[in-house]
Amino acid sequence: MVGGGGNAMIGPIHLRAALMENDIELVCGCFSRNYETSLATGRAWHVQRIYRDYREMMEREAALPADERMDFVAIVTPNKVHYEQAALALDKGFDVVLDKPMTFSLDEALRLRDKVNQTGRTFALTHTYSAYPAVKEMKARIQAGELGRLRLVDVEYTQGWLSQRIELQGGNNAGWRTDPALSGKGGCVGDIGTHAWHLSEYITGERVTELCAELSTFVEGRPIDDDAVALLHFTNGLHGVLHATQVATGEENRIAIRVSGEKGTFEWQQMEPNTLIIRWGDRPAEIIRTGNGYMSGLAKWNTRTPGGHPEGYIEAFANIYRNFVATVRAKAAGRTPTPEELDFPNVIDGLRGLQFIETMVKAGYDRDKKWVKWVEE
Amino acid sequence: MVGGGGNAMIGPIHLRAALMENDIELVCGCFSRNYETSLATGRAWHVQRIYRDYREMMEREAALPADERMDFVAIVTPNKVHYEQAALALDKGFDVVLDKPMTFSLDEALRLRDKVNQTGRTFALTHTYSAYPAVKEMKARIQAGELGRLRLVDVEYTQGWLSQRIELQGGNNAGWRTDPALSGKGGCVGDIGTHAWHLSEYITGERVTELCAELSTFVEGRPIDDDAVALLHFTNGLHGVLHATQVATGEENRIAIRVSGEKGTFEWQQMEPNTLIIRWGDRPAEIIRTGNGYMSGLAKWNTRTPGGHPEGYIEAFANIYRNFVATVRAKAAGRTPTPEELDFPNVIDGLRGLQFIETMVKAGYDRDKKWVKWVEE
Amino acid sequence: MVGGGGNAMIGPIHLRAALMENDIELVCGCFSRNYETSLATGRAWHVQRIYRDYREMMEREAALPADERMDFVAIVTPNKVHYEQAALALDKGFDVVLDKPMTFSLDEALRLRDKVNQTGRTFALTHTYSAYPAVKEMKARIQAGELGRLRLVDVEYTQGWLSQRIELQGGNNAGWRTDPALSGKGGCVGDIGTHAWHLSEYITGERVTELCAELSTFVEGRPIDDDAVALLHFTNGLHGVLHATQVATGEENRIAIRVSGEKGTFEWQQMEPNTLIIRWGDRPAEIIRTGNGYMSGLAKWNTRTPGGHPEGYIEAFANIYRNFVATVRAKAAGRTPTPEELDFPNVIDGLRGLQFIETMVKAGYDRDKKWVKWVEE
């Protein structure tokens, strides 16, 4: 693992998610730019090989015998350094799990896409929210035509933790996220807007083609957006509304999506992730609950507990790791991975994420132009 | 009452709402253009004086002695005929309760505003959703500064009943609502979008100054919008997102609003109207329930039952009638009505409703212009 | 109306419920033992004939010509005086709507049952909670066999308003309810336990045959139960658990019931009365919502608004009045009332309510005897 040390929130999540199937072992790491922090984290996690620097790690791991060296690397650093770390890992022959947004800039994203294609390595991006079983269920049922032709998708990612300028206080994860030099062009739109956008494309199977947006900064003095809203046009006539905000005071982590088609409407909310509502035009709505026998194969494949035993965020995260590892193993065995194994966000999702940020920034600060085409490069 | 006969949904609602305080009596009516229907309705409702025609009704009622004639008239017809009926009633000296949208066109709305001002009659418009006690509570607390400076309002009015082209089947209320010749320029935006917009202004106390919108028709062959979405700019820096739709299959009548300020966020949903959530940045969210002692005076004034005894749509409707009558009585007694008595939608709300439709139509079909200023005339 | 004046909670509820169909007019009353209060209430409600005393009222109304005198009387006094008032009204030829519990003692209940039978008058008891459309839906579906053989009913009526000894403060409705001299043997068990019991019999169609109970008083100094819990055995092998309490601090008016049979389980809660959940053994649970086309005829008959327009407590109350009046009119027309018209709580429900209190009191203070047979007389 690169990053994740000290008081980082996401490092321990990655670790727990990776461990869940007893199929992955944490063998080495460079958990912080501060070596003392890195050592302390490594000791707490019982890791033998702790490196001062990610370059050193890649070099020395690559030099180890095949049965000793790490098989893949999880990169959980701020996105400013994603590209160089991921590219080096791929060059050194390691498969990669990377936090989102994939890179700092669209240019880096394009280059990373090429790098993945050239090296043929397996690459996963942790758009965790698309890995919940209830989300898989929506995708499977929409693919099977249950909703008929799709019409509307309303997606939101609502937080309140940046409703004051807490980045000035230090000691929290707000600093780099609100600093354009570290997070890139997008603040809220990159940090959480990308999750909302990804969810909408993942579930519906459609792609945004143009959008009309506004990026706003509500907290005085903040040099980057803390609120992003967009009207979306997708392929095949689907329309969407997306609202991502970090200034809705008191909101925790509300990711909610509704998708309507001719025949019905799905409704899901991440904070109660095991419940999915489907509304019908001509009969009572149904409460679909994960872990039950009536679920689709795709949802069951991504479920660990029987009905009524709630699964949460770490289990969703673990689904990405499990499918990533299954794909790695399939390739290693010379076998084509199944669609279920390949069902994790990849470098194309990552590239489209950067294109989404680019398009939103282009549209979001323009007072005149209404509809902006999806930016490809 | 003018209109409301036969299988109309809203006539009996008006009647029940009006009767609730035992302070209003239904004395005469012209319930349908079909006299037989009108007579049948009148008999069912124990009404003595049933007229063939609203003009006849206004004339003859006006000719009765003061203690016999009707005191005010409720007009519950399609908005095509609102102006002529309301204007005549005002001219004949009657106070008026009118269904929304107020008129067929903005021009009529301006003229009706002038007519109300000239005659000095009391005029109420039934934007029912703003009359729920929990909505009053939000208004009262925002006025008192509980949320601090406002930032965001997300409002939706989501229905699914027009997700098929049921207007072709007849026998339902879809016909005139989807016919521009009868409903005016706006379909969904006029029928339910105006409610969502009104709620946002009523609660926040701010006014929309410009908007960016899209009107869409999802059901093939329908000659008017069935979906309306807008980004809103209000006075004092408040931003909003509004989505009104009639094609979200399976949705009943979901009117939901969230308002965020620096200090907290309100959340309310019309289908569970007695519960209001307030989220805080630094402590647990609270569940505010109507009928309890901690409610504001404004909410209590509009509440009939103790906590835990749910009130519904008819009670909200009845609040408009009660406050309207209180105002009429105050004026009759030569007294200035209190703010609580005057707290019902009036002709200015109605005028702004038509301006909202006008602005939405102007913005909603324009592919180029992003922000459209609020249309005043 | 007898009673209901001053700050009584239930008088205005009765009035609004009665008025809702524009089919009932309040023509006379004796609203309080205090004549000044009675006069004030009568003036506020526009009532012409206000009497000093219920006896005077019965006498004088009975002496009026048939087309002038009241048709029926609503008695909304404490249950201490129910019997004498209701019996006199019946004797004088008036139909009666009476608040629950029906009488002060089981003996009075038996006598009132006989009186109703002798006079042939129409008699309704306001067990309001059984009049919600969703409750009707459960009854209709169970009768149709949707749940298969019934097994379990869990019913609760949970309040917190008596969790302190507020009856000592005066000025509220707690005084007579906690005074055995005024309320009878049962406190909580009579005031709200009877509602819970009635709901369980109404919905399931089964009758309690024996029970095991405990009555408790949690608030020091209170001379009557404020908490009642019972295990219930019904006809046909149905088992139940009933918990009625007034000391669950902070609870408003939570009446909740679940009924399980071989095939499914119903779940309903009074504070969100328009939603009914039905769970199935082999497929997703369904959300049944009042006002929709798929509802049973019985539920539709008791519904006033379309789906998504919430109905509440007053509308449920109004269903009792409407069905009562429909029955009165049918009888007056020499027609046998339909089952839908007769669907309101009657004198047998009232008698069984007193038997329930009697049985609960007998069982609830007995430390030794476990199962107590339903007390018939």
Added chain:
Amino acid sequence: MVGGGGNAMIGPIHLRAALMENDIELVCGCFSRNYETSLATGRAWHVQRIYRDYREMMEREAALPADERMDFVAIVTPNKVHYEQAALALDKGFDVVLDKPMTFSLDEALRLRDKVNQTGRTFALTHTYSAYPAVKEMKARIQAGELGRLRLVDVEYTQGWLSQRIELQGGNNAGWRTDPALSGKGGCVGDIGTHAWHLSEYITGERVTELCAELSTFVEGRPIDDDAVALLHFTNGLHGVLHATQVATGEENRIAIRVSGEKGTFEWQQMEPNTLIIRWGDRPAEIIRTGNGYMSGLAKWNTRTPGGHPEGYIEAFANIYRNFVATVRAKAAGRTPTPEELDFPNVIDGLRGLQFIETMVKAGYDRDKKWVKWVEE
């Protein structure tokens, strides 16, 4: 690990829970009485040392050098064999994590308690539901006096999976649970009733002293209870109602508890485990959400994700393992474990669980005796 192989539900849960902190490694196992099944499970989980028999495992592991042998054993077999397996492990010097109910009989439970005391080993019982952070929060706040003197606890554990006689079909986990020869005297009361009972004592800090109960079998032909209901008397005047059932068709795994005291009421439901409601007598109810800064130290200690990132059943399970291991490490280091470290169900909880079953069986089939004292031996 002993047990957990093949299609067992609980084995993989134990494993994932144990792995979550990267502090436990699965080094050996005897996963099934069928050696082939055991080998297959072991291979899937990357386990080196797989034994044919738990006796062989204990013997041979004990003979290994201290730094090679297992440190503790998780026993996840049916309760019929718990005693002999756990006793042997303790005798061989291993700490033990054991599934509930602790043993087959009360006699075994008493002996196991003595064994734990004699050997001084650390022993944990997986009453998982008491390990959720929201449950810890209730315990911490009640200990701090937030509710005042406690009055009522209503607890339920409701399932529907045994509403048909699926144990005859084979291939599921119903077989041994409904066979008294394998599960002991209690069916539903032992399998899930014990969880409900444990939760009530854990949260309130009070102990049941006597109870009045009924055990029932609703599914024809089943030789053991599938429904258990009890009225409970606790120390310090607390009263309770407990309902555990496996025949509420369509219910998944509803564990719900409410606790009322003089000042407020807690409400929690396991299927949405991150939300806790607290109701107050004099102000709005609060929504307490895990992961937020206002939570108690005890809850935070048992939380892994920030607010809005849901934790589930596996994380609760993992809290038991983590606290168990922390206690083991503290003892190994010669340090007294902290109260937080010792906060997992122990052999006394296990013994009381068997006493609960014994008392419920004694009371539950007795038609005459109402209150049965808690059975100590």
